[in-house]
Amino acid sequence: MAQGLPGNRIGCPYGTHRVITPAGVLPQAAWRIDNSTEIFDNEILLDVRTLNIDAASFKQIVSSAPPGAGKKELEEHVAATVMKIVSERGKMHNPVTGSGGMLLGTIREFGSKVRGARGARTGDLVATLVSLSLTPLRLNAVKRVDLDKDQVDVEGSAVLFETGAFAVMPKDMGERLALALLDVAGAPTQTERLVHPGDSVLVLGAGGKSGLLCSAVARQKAGPNARIIGLAHGPASTARARALGAADVLISADATNALQVMEEVLKHNDGKKVDVTINCVNVPGTEMASILSTRPRGKVYFFSMATSFTAAALGAEGVGADVDLIIGNGYAEGHAERVLGLARSDAKLRGILEEMFPG
Ligand code: NAP
DSSP states (O other): OOOSSTTTSOOOTTOGGGEEESTTSOTTTOSEEOOOSOOOTTEEEEEEEEEEEOHHHHHHHHHTSOTTOOHHHHHHHHHHHHHHHHHHHSSOOOTTTOOOEEEEEEEEEEOTTSTTGGGOOTTOEEEEOSOTTSSOEEEEEEEEEETTTTEEEEEEEEEEETTOOEEEOOSSSOHHHHHHHHHTTHHHHHHHHHOOTTOOEEEETTTSHHHHHHHHHHHHHHOTTSOEEEEEOSHHHHHHHHHHOOOSEEEEOOTTOHHHHHHHHHHHTTTOOEEEEEEOOSSSOOHHHHHHTEEEEEEEEEOOTTOOHHHHHHHHHHTTOOOEEEEOOSOOTTHHHHHHHHHHHOHHHHHHHHHHSOO
16 A cells, blocks of 8 residues: 655556556556546656547547447547546556557646656646556546547546656647657657668558658668558548658558558569568558568568557468568657657658648
8 A cells, every 4th residue: 555645655667556457467458547646756747638549549439439420429429438438447548449549738746756857847748658558547528529630638637657758848840740740659760770771661551640750761761772662541641642752652552451452562562572561550450461561581560559469470370471570669769859850850741740730
């Protein structure tokens, strides 16, 4: 049992003191966590302004609305679902997709052990860089749902543990854009590590926010003579990927159709599979398009939260594909600075993202 005054009670660095059920697990694995606003010594209390819901989670919530729902009904459905999940679990941890997202809020209070962490002060506007699936969250109300941005404005509070990374919001770009960039910050940094000069690269979901960032980085890293193939889905995302111009070839296709995607890749890569595939799609069922399009001993990076470990591992085995399957860790050292820097240094990329996330 924790002892001492709020703000001085000694907490576990990983937040296990907040786990309610099941006992003994870490907060991400927990079904329910304690979302009370009385903080421990190693916690930071935030007033929450906006939730940036994970793309796979948001899409799943929207798709669970009654058929034929209009914009207003969809917004109400998202608001009600978010309130229900948070009240049941003490965190915005979608039970279907298992994913979370991140949030924007201002610092209300520091625990005694973490006062001034990362140079931050009370009142600073910050974005959390750890998943909402492990962040204690309490909501009073959902104020606005933005169906186009996967963002929900709320009134509530959240708690960050001492191991929970966060970034003070930059002053030189819009809040919604910065929040969107920080949500997918791991993807471009890890793409940069995986792609080597001259590699052929396939980006699935190339017109989505992480897909655009990864395409830009793949182009930079692989160099002008490498082959970058972007696969976009609907007309709007295809148009964004085209406007960016990072890919040599743009395919407009459904990534759940594995054989069709592989054939398109072979057609556009001199009959060869690619060296590296980056999966940035927000729907399930795209594991085999990624695996079948990648050469033996090539690398498949699954940033998508809709990825199934079993579908990827057993699917690769089933087709005799000796490829490295890489889980998209949301954290990479320096990822926040890197993703903001990428948007600052690439005017075309920034312009497209600003259109996606105005304000
Ligand atoms: P996003 O902006 O919504 O982009 C997703 C893209 O997937 C969209 O451009 C969409 O195209 C495309 N897509 C949807 N269905 C498709 C299909 N059948 N075939 C081909 N493409 C399809 O999402 P995001 O924010 O970049 O996130 C991408 C993924 O990363 C999500 O799964 C998200 O959950 C995950 N994520 C992972 C982490 C991590 O830590 N690993 C962190 C954040 C997000 P259309 O719009 O044209 O349909």
